[in-house]
Amino acid sequence: MTVLIAYFASEAYFNISSKAAIAKVYKYGARGDQVIEIQTKLKKWGYYNNSVDGIYGYNTYLSVKSFQSHNGLVVDGVAGSQTLAAIGINPSTSDSSGTASGQNVTNNKDVDLIARLINGEARGEPYEGQVAVGAVILNRTSDARFPSTIAGVIYQPGAFTAIVDGQINAKIEDSSIRAARDAINGWDPSGGAVFYFNPETSTNKWIWSRPLIKIIGKHRFCS
Template sequence: MKTKKRILFLLVVSVFISILLIDLTYAASISWGARGSEVRLIQTKLKNWGYYKGNIDGIYGKQMYGAVINFQRKNGLTPDGKIGNKTRQALGIHKKSSTTKYSSIIQEAQKKLKQWGYYTGAVDGIYGSRTYSAVTKFQRKNGLKVDGIIGANTKRALGIQQKQGTSTYTATSRGVSKNNDVQLLAMAIHGEARGEPYVGQVAVASVILNRVKNPSFPNSIAGVIFQPRAFTAVDDGQIYLNPNEQSYKAARDALNGWDPTGGAIYYWNPAKATSKWIWTREVTLKIGKHWFAHQ
């Protein structure tokens, strides 16, 4: 009798340990039924690449599951619907750097815009795509120049009093080489093209600057970069990674007039691009993993 009880006890313990190990193994995985901001980020990535057609609601349901499975199959991953480290990496999802570009002016503007119903994001002092969208809506509504820049006129309209000598986190129009432009452009280069050859990094910056000059796009660096769904690095947060010195150098070279693309306004990675529209562009140049087009 004692032997049977001992065996039963050991079986119960082993089952408990097995469950615990399973929980630990999949603790970092996201699967059906999960909710939250990371689910929303994954949905955004999958939607941008054409895998997901549902709402960006932060709820892992049937449509998202099918999208994840298709993405995993397409990228040589185990099609189990679980979003672990490998699937996250393939999606380009990484932890955001703690060294984000914070501005008290941006934070105050976000508070005002949120209070008046223009802004729905976090009041964190970081200029992202939601802030850009809110600023441009506010500018349009108040008869201001619609450029996404929180400059003197927009500050006055928002009721923001800036102390003398305090700098703001904005980008000048038409690609003028200012410190803030170098910073923002370097962030975009690092988020979009780190790992590419140096000339390819300058080329990515050149595309941004070429868009600034093109009447079909916003007329500021900030406006081009934060134009909704224009750049993957903005959607997945990689633009807020800390740029390295090479990214700054590439930004300065592009701002000083070096354009390896000769005027291109589009680029994409053919191994990752899922937009049907981008494939209608005529390829005029290939640098590293990116293809470029002039129209």
Template sequence: MFKNIGKLLLAVTLTIGTVVTIPTEQASAHTKTVQVGDKYGQVWNLQHRLQQLGFYEAKIDGVYGQQTKNAVVQFQRKHGLKVDGIAGHQTFSTIYNTTFSEEEIQMMAQMVHGEARGEPYKGKVAVASVILNRVDSSKFPNEVEDVLFESLAFTAVADGQYNMSPDKDAYRAVYHAIQGWDPSKGATFYFNPNTATSDWIWSRTQITQIGKHIFAK
């Protein structure tokens, strides 16, 4: 993972237009039960992950108040967990299985920005979805970092555009993809038909075209 991320503050724009600042939190998963009255530590992490899934839309402040409890309750109901508003081992385990770390969000946003800058917003979400579809596929690595930096996988790595600072839409696109919007319709590849030189990529089953990108399996 981003070895030099340090104390990076990640600004993310939510679908409702609220900008929040998320401090990097390196807490280990499932190590502590947190509930109303607790502060910081795992609470930052919990709020960030609930936000990814659309359950938490308040300011990420590291304070386990009523809004955080309500978000946990909604999450627990959706996943058939014990509904008590307390984030214990089972709740944290389920959240970790459906969300990503701040470093992973940052890396995906950089890739979306590098690969789909200038594309329609739907196309940005589709690129983010391809990344997630690869993580879920047995044909690709199962870690975000390994998917992004697999040899020759993404042009933005080769030409350095991955290193550009993502804009707000890149972060939003990643969040939308995590929440289940997949405009690529399950694609694990995409390419620009005007610049693609590989005969192999043309052999893939094409699904849809969004902007300049054709999405395929």
């Protein structure tokens, strides 16, 4: 079955037009009809098992990586021109709504900022807990109670201890960078949390009123 898929995928690749070189790139955060087509084709071939919703989330990202791995493509979870062609989609027909250009899509500066916040807040915590802290930052950008940008969330007055005590400037560890990238790519071990705290050090009584979602390491993640 895999060999047959690879054959058709390769044939689709070699039959694409030269316009593929300037095709749009679809990655985490993208939305639109083209994402629906990506999900539909991957689901047909058994790479994608979730609902076809037109949102390039974590499950779509993992499915694209799996497809790339089985078809000799660069495994990065990004549906660029070669991956689109291999899936059987003509990249030159990409729709304008499919680009990952929403307000929550991150750049390298955002990755570094999230990594530094993780490093300052969760250094020494289990890796899952580090990713969860990054996820909380991203979850807040989509919540009307918080600023809509990553920098706005992180630097919101009094929001994070690492800003107050300067730990955001501590020497950064590799795990913090990896955790930031995993959070950006859609892994949310926090279960959608927008708050977390360490009960051993927190002096904020209000935070205890927030509904608990889960505990990871020393942190309680709450909604």
